[in-house]
Amino acid sequence: MLKVENLSIRFGRSPALRPVVDGVGFSIDAGQSVALVGESGSGKTLTCRSILRILPRGAEVCGGSILFGDGADRVDLLTLPSSRLQAIRGSRIAMIFQEPMSALSPLHSIGEQTMEVLRLHGSVSRRGAKEECLRMFERVGFPDPGRAFRSYPFQLSGGLRQRAMIAMAMVGHPRLLIADEPTTALDVTLQAQVLSLIKDLQAESGMAVLLVTHDLGVVANMADAVVVMRGGRVMESGGCADVLGAPLHPYTRRLMAAAPTIPEQLPRCRPLPVEDWILEFHNVAKTFERGEARVKALDGVDLSVRRGETLAIVGESGSGKTTLARIAMLADLPDAGGRVLFRPDRHGTAIDLTGQAAAVGCGYRRFAQMVFQDPYASLSPRMSVGEIIAEPLAIHRIGTAVDRRRRVRRLMEQVGLDPAWACRYPHAFSGGQRQRISIARALALDPMLLICDEPTSALDVSVQAQVLDLLEEIKARLGLSLMFISHDLAVVARLANRVAVMRAGQVVEQAPPSVLFSAPLHPYTRALIAASPTPDVRRCIDIRTVALGAGKPDLWPEPFRPPAGGGLPLVQVAPDHFVRRAA
Known part of the structure; x- marks a missing residue:
């Protein structure tokens, strides 16, 4: 061919x-x-x-x-x-491009762009082209093909835009x-x-x-x-x-x-004191309004991050992971009734971040920092690397200009960058190097808590391994607590002390990785593990398990199936192992 x-x-x-x-x-x-x-x-x-x-x-x-x-x-x-x-x-010959936002026209709907393939290369009518497009949208996993057909690229998430690219490439067979x-x-x-x-x-x-x-x-x-x-x-x-x-x-x-894999057997992590938490979420819910529609991104989340541990949060796009991270950084506030507590000292008084967000916001961010998913989008193209890393120090008025330059050089050395590159701009660096710059900026204020939102998802396996090594080394050296968001279970298996699995704004299962990956209980957790590809031709993806767990909750086994008009509790089934099911 x-x-x-x-x-x-x-x-x-x-x-x-x-x-x-x-x-x-x-x-x-x-x-x-x-x-x-x-x-x-x-x-x-x-x-x-x-x-x-x-x-x-x-x-x-x-x-x-x-x-x-x-x-x-x-x-x-x-x-x-x-x-x-x-x-x-x-x-x-059709092509699926890596970056759908730059490959899709912002002036035309997804449906019009997909129909264009059939209209240019075939004699099909407009009605026939629309019907074929809607069938293909359903096959690539659009939850509402008709809405997707009418939508423009900016109205879709990154995952949905990629589905549109796949449908556009395949519709012409x-x-x-x-x-x-x-x-x-x-x-x-x-x-x-x-x-x-x-x-x-x-x-x-x-x-x-x-x-x-x-x-x-x-x-x-x-x-x-x-x-x-x-x-x-x-x-x-x-x-x-x-x-x-x-x-x-x-x-x-x-x-x-360098390829991350889920080991056959994971070592049991040393349990940390249950009461020694640094961040805690109580009944956190978040609702967004989209015109007349109301979307519930979080639905009664109860979760804690213990001091010195790595809590991994996994789940699909739309499960509420990033919304929870934004609330943890006070970029969003939860709905009424939800509380976020922060305890900077082991035996100190807890601070209610939601009750006095405006007053504690800037001071709190000296203790908690975030590493974003896309380093290129989160770094200003008009600032040099030295200015980017020094910006948190300038905002909080820490040190003189000479002190800040000295601090920038030390931070760049810590993350494996040459301090002589401080005068360069982000476009001059690779993806892995830009993520190192983001980590250096996050460490500038000596935080206690680091929130990482998919920090390695766009990196090559060898660069990904280097960034993970860096995070592990920094955590061990500085005694940081990590809230690590990812959909890559192999990365999570390597880093996490505990794993919380989220779906549709709720935590459906929570356990140490040695327990979660060896004996998952919830059908959605099983689907995530079954869907995680490994570089071994003898271990193919079990698509039937994936389809069951990732499908509608009505198809789940009886104990996990939510009742009409109600929800299920998060039940403790073993020490530090919780699952959402009928009690």
């Missing part, structure tokens, strides 16, 4: 410039899935974009061929006239699907369902898939063959079972070693 031979790409026209993609070659058969893996900057995305000839400005192909089709229909996409290539793009990190923004349960959908479509139509990802668990579940890239060159390639089961190149071995 596709044969890439000796492909080379460079920026600039000078022959003296070294190609950023150098001599890459691989092939894909009909119905086959091939995965391109490697760190950011390895040339994976450039290779994929060259197939459709949509390279960024300044990049050009300087050698090689890309053959598409079979028999008399085979063409070289690099030399094909633009008019003939346009007929192939979107119909015979292409012969080759290029998927550039198609599930990066998705929860593990939805990721499992989307991967299952792609495999079903492959089985139905014989579609070939070229998958770009840094998640080796996704590779193990999806790919027939693997191409490992580094520095624009192929380091290793072969069958998935061979490359992941017995990697030969040292770089492939390093990627495998």
Whole structure:
């Protein structure tokens, strides 16, 4: 179906410039899935974009061929006239882009953009195109396909925008699907369902898939063959079972070693004193108004963070994780009746943050800081790194200008950055380095509590491992308490002392990781664990367990099924193990 031979790409026209993609070659058969893996900057995305000839400005192909089709229909996409290539793009070859917000038009509804594929490449009527789009929206997991059809990109969450991109690529039933990190923004349960959908479509139509990802668990579940890239060159390639089961190149071995996995057996954590908490939520609820509709993001959450522990909060998008973090930082206030208590000293008096939010807000943030999910969006592009890290010190009027510069240099050294880079701006750093800058800024005020909202979700596995090592080292050295939000259970298994599983604004199960991952009770917890991909071709995702736990609560077993018009209590079933079910 596709044969890439000796492909080379460079920026600039000078022959003296070294190609950023150098001599890459691989092939894909009909119905086959091939995965391109490697760190950011390895040339994976450039290779994929060259197939459709949509390279960024300044990049050009300087050698090689890309053959598409079979028999008399085979063409070289690099030399094909633009008019003939346009007929192939979107119909015979479709692409799912990594960042949906930049790939979707902000001026057109999701439905109009999806129908455009069918209207441009087929003779279907507008009504028929709409019906086909609504069917595809339902298949990719939109809870309300009709509403999604009418919505604009800015009205959807990141996960829903990615679903729209997937639907747009698949609605034309292409012969080759290029998927550039198609599930990066998705929860593990939805990721499992989307991967299952792609495999079903492959089985139905014989579609070939070229998958770009840094998640080796996704590779193990999806790919027939693997191409490992580094520095624009192929380091290793072969069958998935061979490359992941017995990697030969040292770089492939390093990627495998850095891939987070849920261990078969987790060590039991030393229990911390139950009464020694630093932050506590009591009956916290939060309701948002969306026009005439009222959305309950949190529904009676009772949770505590013990001093010196890492409390991980896991769940799908919309489960209330980030809303709880924003309330913990006083960026939002809970509904009436909810209380958030903070105790800076072990035997001191607790401070009611919600009762006097305006008075204690600025002072409280000296003790609690946040590391955001997207470091690029949370760092000002107009400030140098030194100014960004020093800003909390300036706001709280700590030290002189000389003291702050000295403090910035020490913080940069602590997070593994060269202090000489303090005069650079965020755009000059990689994703992992930008997250280190965010961590340095959060540590500037010597906080007691660090709230991390998906801090590693957009990072390559090797960079992710470095950031996790850094967080563990800082926590141990400074005695910090961590509230760690994630949907990656392998990361949680590594870091957490306790895990709280959230769904639809409620905590449905809570336990130490050694208990939760070995003997989960709630069907939703089981779905999360079953959906977590591992880089082992012998341990495929159990899609039936995922579909049951992530589906409607009406399908859950009787003890966990909420009664009509009411809720279920959080019941203690063992020491430090709670589950929401009938008492």
